[in-house]
Amino acid sequence: MNILERYHAMDYAPAPEARSEADAWLGARDFSKALFIAGDWRAGIDGKSFDTSDPSTGKLLAKVSDASAADIETAVAAARKALPKWSAASGYERAKVLYAIGRAMQRHQRLFAVLESLDNGKPIRESRDIDVPLAIRHFIHHAGWAQSLASEFPGRKPAGVVGQIIPWNFPLLMLAWKIAPALATGCTVVLKPAEFTPLTAILFAEICERAGVPKGVVNIVQGGPEAGVAIVNHPGIDKIAFTGSSEVGKIIRKATAGSGKKLSLELGGKSAFIVFEDADLDSAVEGLVDGIWFNQGQVCCAGSRLLVQESVAEAFIAKVKTRMSRLRVGSPLDKNTDIGPLVDKTQLNRVRRLVEEGARQGAVCWQPDQDVPSSGYYHLPTLATGVAPANILAQEEVFGPVLATMSFRNTEEAVELANNTRYGLAASVWSENVNLALHVAPQLKAGVVWINGTNMFDAACGFGGYRESGFGREGGREGLEEYLAPSEPHGPVIKPSVAPKQAARDTSENQAIDRTAKLFIAGKQVRPDGNYSLPVLTSKGKLAGEVGLGSRKDIRDAVSAARACKAWPEATAYNRAQVLYYLAENLSGRTEEFATRIVELTGASHKAAKAEVEASIERLFYYAGMADKFEGRVHQPPARTVTLALHEPVGVIGIVAPDEAPLLGLISLLAPALAMGNTTVVVPSAAAPLVATDLYQVLEYSDVPAGAINIVTGHTAELAAVLAKHDDVDGLWVVAEAEICAKAEAESVGNLKRVWTSHGRSLDWPTAQGEAFLRRAVEVKNVWVPYGD
Numbered sequence: 001m002n003i004l005e006r007y008h009a010m011d012y013a014p015a016p017e018a019r020s021e022a023d024a025w026l027g028a029r030d031f032s033k034a035l036f037i038a039g040d041w042r043a044g045i046d047g048k049s050f051d052t053s054d055p056s057t058g059k060l061l062a063k064v065s066d067a068s069a070a071d072i073e074t075a076v077a078a079a080r081k082a083l084p085k086w087s088a089a090s091g092y093e094r095a096k097v098l099y100a101i102g103r104a105m106q107r108h109q110r111l112f113a114v115l116e117s118l119d120n121g122k123p124i125r126e127s128r129d130i131d132v133p134l135a136i137r138h139f140i141h142h143a144g145w146a147q148s149l150a151s152e153f154p155g156r157k158p159a160g161v162v163g164q165i166i167p168w169n170f171p172l173l174m175l176a177w178k179i180a181p182a183l184a185t186g187c188t189v190v191l192k193p194a195e196f197t198p199l200t201a202i203l204f205a206e207i208c209e210r211a212g213v214p215k216g217v218v219n220i221v222q223g224g225p226e227a228g229v230a231i232v233n234h235p236g237i238d239k240i241a242f243t244g245s246s247e248v249g250k251i252i253r254k255a256t257a258g259s260g261k262k263l264s265l266e267l268g269g270k271s272a273f274i275v276f277e278d279a280d281l282d283s284a285v286e287g288l289v290d291g292i293w294f295n296q297g298q299v300c301c302a303g304s305r306l307l308v309q310e311s312v313a314e315a316f317i318a319k320v321k322t323r324m325s326r327l328r329v330g331s332p333l334d335k336n337t338d339i340g341p342l343v344d345k346t347q348l349n350r351v352r353r354l355v356e357e358g359a360r361q362g363a364v365c366w367q368p369d370q371d372v373p374s375s376g377y378y379h380l381p382t383l384a385t386g387v388a389p390a391n392i393l394a395q396e397e398v399f400g401p402v403l404a405t406m407s408f409r410n411t412e413e414a415v416e417l418a419n420n421t422r423y424g425l426a427a428s429v430w431s432e433n434v435n436l437a438l439h440v441a442p443q444l445k446a447g448v449v450w451i452n453g454t455n456m457f458d459a460a461c462g463f464g465g466y467r468e469s470g471f472g473r474e475g476g477r478e479g480l481e482e483y484l485a486p487s488e489p490h491g492p493v494i495k496p497s498v499a500p501k502q503a504a505r506d507t508s509e510n511q512a513i514d515r516t517a518k519l520f521i522a523g524k525q526v527r528p529d530g531n532y533s534l535p536v537l538t539s540k541g542k543l544a545g546e547v548g549l550g551s552r553k554d555i556r557d558a559v560s561a562a563r564a565c566k567a568w569p570e571a572t573a574y575n576r577a578q579v580l581y582y583l584a585e586n587l588s589g590r591t592e593e594f595a596t597r598i599v600e601l602t603g604a605s606h607k608a609a610k611a612e613v614e615a616s617i618e619r620l621f622y623y624a625g626m627a628d629k630f631e632g633r634v635h636q637p638p639a640r641t642v643t644l645a646l647h648e649p650v651g652v653i654g655i656v657a658p659d660e661a662p663l664l665g666l667i668s669l670l671a672p673a674l675a676m677g678n679t680t681v682v683v684p685s686a687a688a689p690l691v692a693t694d695l696y697q698v699l700e701y702s703d704v705p706a707g708a709i710n711i712v713t714g715h716t717a718e719l720a721a722v723l724a725k726h727d728d729v730d731g732l733w734v735v736a737e738a739e740i741c742a743k744a745e746a747e748s749v750g751n752l753k754r755v756w757t758s759h760g761r762s763l764d765w766p767t768a769q770g771e772a773f774l775r776r777a778v779e780v781k782n783v784w785v786p787y788g789d
C-alpha cells in the first residue's frame with residue numbers, strides 16, 4: 001500500500017463520549033415521581049407511566065410518570081398561585097433567577113448534552129456544541145430583558161399563566177425558547193415536553209430548584225397528547241405557546257378559539273435551499289449538509305427542498321453525492337458521528353413510507369452505499385432527484401434525512417418554486433452576489449432567510465414562520481411580545497347588532513333617495529353579485545339609504561383584487577405615507593358632510609360626530625407619519641453575521657369594523673394596515689355602512705391604488721365567516737360581538753391566517769392608536785447575512 005492508498009484507507013477511530021455521569025444520574029433518580037409541580041416531585045395522580053428509550057439501541061432509559069388531566073389541574077393551580085408574587089417581583093429579582101439558571105446549566109453542560117443525545121439520538125457534537133450552549137444563552141440573554149422590561153415595554157403586563165407544549169427534536173432548546181421569555185416577563189409556566197424526550201426537562205427542573213426559582217413558577221409535567229389537550233383546554237391558562245406539527249397546531253387554534261387565550265404556534269416547514277450558479281458550490285455543499293442532515297433532518301426549518309440553478313445542477317448534485325458518501329452514520333455518542341438514529345421506530349417508519357411514496361410518484365431516491373448499525377432507528381441520508389413540484393417529497397414535511405431536489409432557470413423561477421408550499425418557516429440563499437441574495441430574500445415567504453448559511457439561531461433574533469408554519473416569534477423583542485398583554489382594561493361588551501328589516505323602506509319620507517351605494521372592489525364601485533340591497537336606518541328608524549348586500553362571491557372578488565394589487569405593497573413607505581396624508585386631507589375637506597352622516601345614523605350629537613371625523617383625520621395623519629418609521633432592527637448576534645429584522649406586510653388583511661364609532665373605528669383599523677403595505681378587504685359597520693360608502697369618492701380622489709382598499713357591505717357575521725375561511729386572506733382583524741370573534745378564530749384554521757379579535761369587547765377608539773396596531777400589520781422576517789472570508 002503506497003502513501004496515497006494508505007491515506008484514502010484511513011478512517012476515524014471511534015471517539016465515544018463517556019456516559020457514566022448520565023448513567024449515574026439515570027440510576028439515582030426516581031422517575032416514578034417525575035412531575036415537577038409547585039416545587040415538589042410527584043407521581044401522576046392515577047399512577048401511570050410511559051417509557052423513554054435510547055433510539056440508537058431501543059433500550060429503556062426510564063419509566064416516567066405520565067400526567068393526567070388531574071395533574072394538569074394541580075400544576076395550573078400551582079402556577080396561578082405563584083403568579084401574583086412572581087409578576088410583582090422586580091425585574092432585577094427575575095433577572096437574577098434567569099442568570100442563575102443559565103449559570104447552573106453551564107455547570108452541568110456535559111450532562112445535559114449526553115442525556116439529550118441518549119434520549120433523542122442526536123449526535124453528541126450537535127447537543128454539545130449547539131443545543132445546550134444556545135439554551136444557556138437564551139436564559140442569560142433574557143435576564144437582561146427581565147430587568148429592562150418596564151422601560152422597554154411600558155404599559156404592559158405579563159400574559160399570566162402560560163401552558164407550553166414542545167416537540168422532541170430539540171427538547172432542551174425548545175424548553176429554553178419557551179421558559180426564558182415567560183420568566184423574564186413575569187409569567188408562570190406549565191410546560192410539557194414531548195413523550196419521546198422527557199429527560200433533559202427533568203434535569204432542568206432540578207436546576208430550577210437549585211437556582212432559586214420560586215415554587216410554582218415553573219411546573220413541568222410529562223406525558224403525551226392527552227396531557228397536552230388538558231393544558232390547551234384548561235380555563236386557568238392565559239396563553240398557549242406550542243411548538244410541533246402544523247396538524248396539531250391547527251387543532252389547538254380551533255380549541256382555543258373564543259377562549260381569549262393568547263396563542264403562539266411554531267409549526268412545521270418545507271424550507272427551500274436555493275443555490276444560484278454564482279454560489280461557492282463547495283461552501284453550499286457544506287451548508288446543505290447542515291441544512292438537511294443536522295439532527296437527521298428532524299428540524300422544523302430543515303432545508304429539505306434543494307433548488308439549484310440548472311447551469312450548475314449536475315456539478316452540484318455530483319458534489320452532494322460525494323459528500324453524502326462521507327457522512328458518518330452511527331452512535332450518537334461517538335464524537336465523529338454525523339448522522340444518528342431517528343427518534344423512534346414510528347418516525348423511522350413514517351420517513352420510509354414517505355420515501356417509498358415519493359419514489360412511486362416518480363422521484364429517484366439515492367442513498368450512499370453504507371451500512372447502518374444493526375440496532376436502532378437509523379435511516380441513511382437520502383437524495384431525491386427528478387422531483388416534480390407536486391411530489392409528496394416536495395410538499396410534505398418528511399422530518400427525516402431526505403432531500404428533494406429541483407432545478408430552476410432564473411431568479412423568478414427560483415422564487416416561485418421556493419414559495420410553492422403551504423409552509424413558510426425558513427430559506428437559505430446561496431450566491432456570491434450579495435445584491436442578488438438581498439433582492440431574493442424579501443420575495444421569499446419565510447420568517448427566516450439565511451444568506452450563504454443555514455440553521456443560524458440566536459436568542460436576540462426572532463424565529464418563526466409565515467403561512468402554515470405558524471404565527472408569533474420566539475427570541476428577541478418579538479418573542480417577548482408573545483408573553484405580554486396590554487395593561488389597560490378591555491372596553492365594554494359589544495352587543496349583537498340587530499339587522500334592519502327589509503320592510504323598513506318608507507319612500508314617502510325619503511323621496512330624495514334614489515340610489516343604492518354599491519360595493520368598492522378593485523378601485524371601482526360595483527353592484528353586489530346577488531343584486532340585493534340592504535336598507536340602512538337612521539337612529540330614529542327611518543330609511544337613510546340602501547347599500548349593496550355583499551355575498552361570498554363579492555368577498556372572493558375583493559380578495560382577488562387585494563391580492564392582485566402589487567402597487568401598494570411594492571410602493572415605498574414614503575409613497576404610502578403621502579397617499580395616507582392625501583386621504584386625510586381629502587377627508588378633512590368633507591368634515592361637515594361626514595359629521596352629518598354620523599349624526600343621522602348613530603344619533604350622536606353634532607359635536608361628538610365632528611370630533612369623530614376630526615379624530616379620524618388625525619389618525620390618518622399619525623399612520624401616514626408612521627409608514628416610514630415603524631421599521632425593523634439590525635441584530636448583532638454572537639457570530640460573524642448581521643441579522644436584519646425586516647418588517648414586511650402581512651399580505652391581504654380582512655378588516656371587520658365595529659358599529660360603534662363607524663368612521664373612527666374603521667380608520668383606526670384600516671390606516672395601520674395600509675401604512676405597513678397591506679392590501680385590505682373591509683367589512684364596515686352593518687348599522688352605519690353609509691359612513692364607509694361615503695368614503696368611496698374620497699378614496700377615488702386620493703391616489704389609493706386600485707385593490708388596496710376594497711369595501712364589501714352586508715351582514716357582518718356572514719362576511720366575517722367568509723373572510724375567516726378564505727385561504728388567500730393572510731390576516732383578519734375583527735371588532736365585533738364575541739360569537740363573531742370566536743368564529744373568526746375557529747374558522748381561520750385552513751391557512752392559519754393571523755387573526756386578531758377584540759374578543760367581543762369594544763376598544764377605546766379615541767386612544768386606539770399606536771405600535772400595537774402596527775405590530776399586527778407586519779411579519780418580522782430575520783435575514784441573516786454573514787460577513788468575512
Ligand code: NAD
Pocket residue numbers: 165166167168169170174192193194195223224225226227228229232243244245246248249251252265266267268269299300301397399425464465469470
Ligand atoms: P407533534 O405536533 O406531534 O407534538 C408536539 C407536542 O404536542 C408533543 O409534546 C405532543 O405530546 C403534543 N401534542 C400532540 N397532540 C396534541 C394535542 N392534540 N393537543 C395538545 N398537545 C398535543 O409534533 P412532534 O412530532 O413532536 O414534533 C415535530 C413537529 O414539530 C414538526 O412538524 C416540526 O416541524 C415541529 N417543530 C417546529 C419548530 C418551530 O420552531 N417552528 C421547532 C421544532 C419542531
